[in-house]
Amino acid sequence: MKYLLDFDGVLFDIELFKARMEELGFKNAKRSAALFDQMKEKDPVLDVSSFLFPDAKSFLEEHRDDCLVISSFVSSNPQPEEYETDARAYQERKITLSGVPTLLSDGSILVVGSSKEEALKKVYEKCGKDGEDCIFIDDREVHIDEAARVGIKAVCMDRIGTSHDPHVRVVRSFYELADLLQNGV
Numbered sequence: 001m002k003y004l005l006d007f008d009g010v011l012f013d014i015e016l017f018k019a020r021m022e023e024l025g026f027k028n029a030k031r032s033a034a035l036f037d038q039m040k041e042k043d044p045v046l047d048v049s050s051f052l053f054p055d056a057k058s059f060l061e062e063h064r065d066d067c068l069v070i071s072s073f074v075s076s077n078p079q080p081e082e083y084e085t086d087a088r089a090y091q092e093r094k095i096t097l098s099g100v101p102t103l104l105s106d107g108s109i110l111v112v113g114s115s116k117e118e119a120l121k122k123v124y125e126k127c128g129k130d131g132e133d134c135i136f137i138d139d140r141e142v143h144i145d146e147a148a149r150v151g152i153k154a155v156c157m158d159r160i161g162t163s164h165d166p167h168v169r170v171v172r173s174f175y176e177l178a179d180l181l182q183n184g185v
């Protein structure tokens with residue numbers, strides 16, 4: 001089984017991280033790679049990897065070779081197009097500092113734009129060729145819908161319990177995901 005995982009909200013506690021940003025005075029700061037250096041100046045012991053959800057970390061450790069991260073650098077609130085390069089660099093640096101790349105095999109992280117559909121299609125075709133099943137886990141329903149269009153089984157990781165769409169399979173944690181998989185999705 002290949003696990004296609006979103007980053008923010010699935011592996012990484014982005015809400016807690018945003019709260020920390022706000023505490024440090026960077027609430028509305030422009031997202032860029034340099035933002036982490038600015039935060040570090042204010043808080044020298046800031047450890048981005050501490051914002052990984054503990055259950056996510058264990059899951060990655062357990063399924064290291066079967067995980068692929070597909071992360072969008074576009075935030076849910078639309079940003080001007082000229083921010084794109086910085087937004088991508090911000091997302092890539094955040095992922096690097098989270099330590100997730102060291103938990104996975106090389107080439108297991110894809111940073112994409114607002115849509116994950118193309119990336120999902122490619123991965124799905126490759127899984128098909130390899131005769132391997134795959135499942136996609138994301139916290140945003142727009143991406144769950146994209147996976148459904150591609151034909152990939154998808155589960156919404158709704159850690160704070162806001163999803164009310166009865167057509168979407170929802171779990172609150174990787175522990176619940178493991179249960180769901182055991183019972184067959």
Ligand SMILES: [Mg+2]
Nearest residue numbers: 006008009139
């Ligand atoms: Mg997300």
